[in-house]
Amino acid sequence: MADSRTPRSAEGLGSSSPAPAVTRAAAVLDALAEAPSGRLTLSDLSRELGIPKSSTSNLLLALEEARLITREGADFSLGRKLVELGAAYLSRLDEVQEFYKFCEQAPTLSGETVRIAMIDGDHIIYLARYEGHPAVRLTSNIGDKMPLSLSAVGKVLLAQLHDHDIEAMFPDDVELPVMTPKSLRSAAELKAQVAAIRKQGYALEDEESTLGVVCLAVPVPTHGAHGPSLGLSVTALKATFSEEQAALMVKELKELAHSLGNPMG
Amino acid sequence: MADSRTPRSAEGLGSSSPAPAVTRAAAVLDALAEAPSGRLTLSDLSRELGIPKSSTSNLLLALEEARLITREGADFSLGRKLVELGAAYLSRLDEVQEFYKFCEQAPTLSGETVRIAMIDGDHIIYLARYEGHPAVRLTSNIGDKMPLSLSAVGKVLLAQLHDHDIEAMFPDDVELPVMTPKSLRSAAELKAQVAAIRKQGYALEDEESTLGVVCLAVPVPTHGAHGPSLGLSVTALKATFSEEQAALMVKELKELAHSLGNPMG
DNA sequence: AACGCTTGTTCAATCCACTGAACAACCACC
DNA sequence: GGTGGTTGTTCAGTGGATTGAACAAGCGTT
Structure with a gap:
């Protein structure tokens, strides 16, 4: 456990989510929000969250399509839509x-x-x-x-x-x-x-x-x-x-x- | 087309997403953001997005767990985490x-x-x-x-x-x-x-x-x-x-x- | 109170999203 | 230029998420 970086597994151990893809997508957003530079690559995310690369790739594609994240070359970062959604929350x-x-x-x-x-x-x-x-x-x-x-x-x-x-x-x-x-x-x-x-x-x-x-x-x-x-x-x-x-x-x-x-x- | 409400189907017709659950979850967030009152029930969402109720329920559970939405009785609305994420975007x-x-x-x-x-x-x-x-x-x-x-x-x-x-x-x-x-x-x-x-x-x-x-x-x-x-x-x-x-x-x-x-x- | 018409939850069968390994492309370092 | 370590993408098999029908619980009307 202590031998290298600590992959904060997306799923909270045994607690399987009713919609794992969504839970993992949220974990991706969190990871991007907490990353000091705000930019992470597919491999970074895959490693940090303990999600296979191929699955991570799919998640990122879907998130990008929803404009919740943005791709810039190989780096992913949070998308503008989040500002919109946050504002929608506040306006209510x-x-x-x-x-x-x-x-x-x-x-x-x-x-x-x-x-x-x-x-x-x-x-x-x-x-x-x-x-x-x-x-x-x-x-x-x-x-x-x-x-x-x-x-x-x-x-x-x-x-x-x-x-x-x-x-x-x-x-x-x-x-x-x-x-x-x-x-x-x-x-x-x-x-x-x-x-x-x-x-x-x-x-x-x-x-x-x-x-x-x-x-x-x-x-x-x-x-x-x-x-x-x-x-x-x-x-x-x-x-x-x-x-x-x-x-x-x-x-x-x-x-x-x-x-x-x-x-x- | 014009005979009743217009369910803006979550998926853009033929274009199947690489992670449908994520795309649909994003559609849920959009729907909540655009809803005049900011609050929708499971059935509302299921109807408007054209997603089966049982699946919608799962999505909502996962979204709630991620604090992206909040449940209040039977009504769902956007969650505070969105403000956080939006702020994270802006701070970058x-x-x-x-x-x-x-x-x-x-x-x-x-x-x-x-x-x-x-x-x-x-x-x-x-x-x-x-x-x-x-x-x-x-x-x-x-x-x-x-x-x-x-x-x-x-x-x-x-x-x-x-x-x-x-x-x-x-x-x-x-x-x-x-x-x-x-x-x-x-x-x-x-x-x-x-x-x-x-x-x-x-x-x-x-x-x-x-x-x-x-x-x-x-x-x-x-x-x-x-x-x-x-x-x-x-x-x-x-x-x-x-x-x-x-x-x-x-x-x-x-x-x-x-x-x-x-x-x- | 019995009736429609809602609502949300349950569950087993099926289909499809996820996976892992193999791939190709890249970069850095000798 | 080779070599070891990356990176991200491809693809077919499979396991689990998704589903629809059946359920139970709520509400307003007659």
């Missing part, structure tokens, strides 16, 4: 539209950088971003992922889960990702914060992912079973960050969260 | 990063709404948007599509194609989509504009998609065979639009286009 989230509207006319938030995110496996994924302040331009984009423990939204969404789910995702000996000296190191620290977040109703991230930058986040209450829970966050420079400004931002974030949670206000 | 386009940087420090453009787009089949698709001017917020989002004939970028990208390709896409009797009284109506008009665009090097859209709004666009020269050609556009309100401002914007757009076309400028 009424929350996103309302999010923009609210931010524009909120007294404090309208000048800040606000984002809306969602849990996606063991990460959060950013769904939309409002930028009132060209001064602080974030490097992160819509669709980007972040570990739960490294962001205010991540922590606030984590706090919404049941304790046993949290325990399953973060056993006591888990190694947390670290991006700055202030990043949380242990599951214990994380759980302590979760407890605090539940009490105060919002989360703070203090330079844990980027030095000089702080974040505040609140959860959007899930109205019924309408889908996975959303979170909102404001990002600010630590240098220009005051207690009273924070209080205002949390207040407005909570208003926004409330209006997103109760569609018909 | 170096042009997008440079696009933002340039816009921020361009004297005129930095205050305007600028977009970068690409041809995608018979439409254009917006890849990124810079908003210097919260005053004019566009309703269109990243990933949105627009007919070629209705946008400045569409026309400018069309002008880059060979005449016989244009002819194939727009035969003389084609019916063009119309969104405002000023939208182009005939292929002849469109072709005349294409000729003009080739001479002057930029395209103008004068309230053809939205009344009160004008657009200027330039092509990004394709450096080698590096992929499909990109286009840039500025959007402005017709009311506040002057000749000399237009000249400045075209000048800066061309600079940007040049630096995108020659990566190491």
Whole structure:
């Protein structure tokens, strides 16, 4: 097992899919998305996914025909249709539209950088971003992922889960990702914060992912079973960050969260 | 043919795919993306795509497992993973990063709404948007599509194609989509504009998609065979639009286009 | 409540997509 | 130019995915 590269087999071992070709095609997309250069050859994919070359070739042909991937010489990369489909997903989230509207006319938030995110496996994924302040331009984009423990939204969404789910995702000996000296190191620290977040109703991230930058986040209450829970966050420079400004931002974030949670206000 | 709903069969008739399951899965995604509500049931999909229910069920199971779609009760809709994949595609386009940087420090453009787009089949698709001017917020989002004939970028990208390709896409009797009284109506008009665009090097859209709004666009020269050609556009309100401002914007757009076309400028 | 008319799930038989080995083309290195 | 390692493509046999009919469960009407 440990003797060479680790082929993350497309199929999760015994669990045979009801439509293997589809599962494998999805694995191809994942592999392309995660490849540092974004380009892989047929052999790369075949090797990495443990799929025979001839089958891989067929998959790629079908994926290319569907414009889900593009071929450039011998290299394959993700296709534009994925942008289209991603956009279609986002356009269906009424929350996103309302999010923009609210931010524009909120007294404090309208000048800040606000984002809306969602849990996606063991990460959060950013769904939309409002930028009132060209001064602080974030490097992160819509669709980007972040570990739960490294962001205010991540922590606030984590706090919404049941304790046993949290325990399953973060056993006591888990190694947390670290991006700055202030990043949380242990599951214990994380759980302590979760407890605090539940009490105060919002989360703070203090330079844990980027030095000089702080974040505040609140959860959007899930109205019924309408889908996975959303979170909102404001990002600010630590240098220009005051207690009273924070209080205002949390207040407005909570208003926004409330209006997103109760569609018909 | 005309007697009832038109099942747009998943397979393009005789053309059997090398991996039918994948092709059909892609058709499912398309159908979900195009469905007005974004939600379809198993039977809906089975009927619309002409796939037996049992097979459709298998496809959906596999797609759900891959998180490409989500089930909510009996309804299926697109999954978050698509946002992720779309973002992965965009993050690989170096042009997008440079696009933002340039816009921020361009004297005129930095205050305007600028977009970068690409041809995608018979439409254009917006890849990124810079908003210097919260005053004019566009309703269109990243990933949105627009007919070629209705946008400045569409026309400018069309002008880059060979005449016989244009002819194939727009035969003389084609019916063009119309969104405002000023939208182009005939292929002849469109072709005349294409000729003009080739001479002057930029395209103008004068309230053809939205009344009160004008657009200027330039092509990004394709450096080698590096992929499909990109286009840039500025959007402005017709009311506040002057000749000399237009000249400045075209000048800066061309600079940007040049630096995108020659990566190491 | 019994009736159509939906819906989604089950299952064994069949057909076709997948496979693996053999192929041809390529590149890099001596 | 040979040689070893690639690469991607071809093709016939076979095993498993696909299928359609039969099933069960839901809903609105009469």
